[in-house]
Amino acid sequence: MLKIITLMLVVSNIQAAQPVIVKTPEMVVGFTPRTANQMGSFYEARGFPKAVRDVLKQQCFITVGIHNTSNKKIWLDMSNWKFTAGGKPIKREHRDYWKQRWQNMGMPLSKQSTFRWTLIPETLDYLPGEKEGGNILLPFSDKPISITATFATGENKQGEKIVITTDKLFCAEDAE
């Protein structure tokens, strides 16, 4: 019986870790959780050291795609994104944190570079029609993840702010 319940919980979490798409009149933002195995395989295929992969396996990977569907400039600034897990704030580490961590672990420069290019930029401007994205890494949690992202708009960031929220995200887990 316990096994069945455990299995149901696992299945329930796998099903919950589905992509979430948030649409506003100005933009479309997609969130796709990735499992540890998905990310582990990606980095293993690129020759990342095991010690690094072990660190990455403990993270909650979410691939974010941002599409500016408006006719004005939209500004991404990751410092304006807030994250919670189970209602409690969680911290997304800045790419500089990872740079330092990989340097401390002696990770080859080429792997550090590849890792950085898979991350979402800390800041980016989107012209009308442009779409770009990347991964965000959060501390792994089995609780529901909420994201509130605020974007400045307009040539000089003086336009009306856009706020998008979702509380329907889960970190993706591999089936056991």
Next chain:
Amino acid sequence: MKLKQTFTLLVFVLSLFSSLLLNASNSKVPFGIRHYDIGSAQNFTLKDIDGEKFELNNSKGSWVFLHFWASWCGPCRAEMPAIQQLADKMKGENFQVIMVNTAEDEDTVFEFLGSINVELNSLLDVDGQVTEAWKPRGLPTSFLINPEGKVKYQAIGGREWGDPIYVNFLKKLLKPDVKL
């Protein structure tokens, strides 16, 4: 009376002509290409997959399409055939396509380029540091560098480079009297 009519017609034709000229000089770049006037292109020296050394500064005198890519990046892979088309369509022009692979080894790049049936060579930025220095918006990204060695445009990835809208834009760039 006739003189007045002629004068009015002349003014009309002149204003139409100047309006056309103004539109031509303000013509927008195709979607996905941005003005990116950051001054002189940062020089680098890298080897290609045949082991040949390449120095960017030696390309002065022609327009350069400098493209940063990696084989693990989906849009980079998807864009490759379009870059091959562009290279084919710009053959014989004062225009070079220079590809820089970001942080992958020679075997990976060689195998990938062979598997997608393109004739493009690529420089190998093995440790990724040239890419870091150039700071593309993401991968893939292309820069357009003018014959004086100044960076003029940046293009975000996934463009249909073989499409006439892009080819015509690039061919216009080669004409020194046309301002885009």
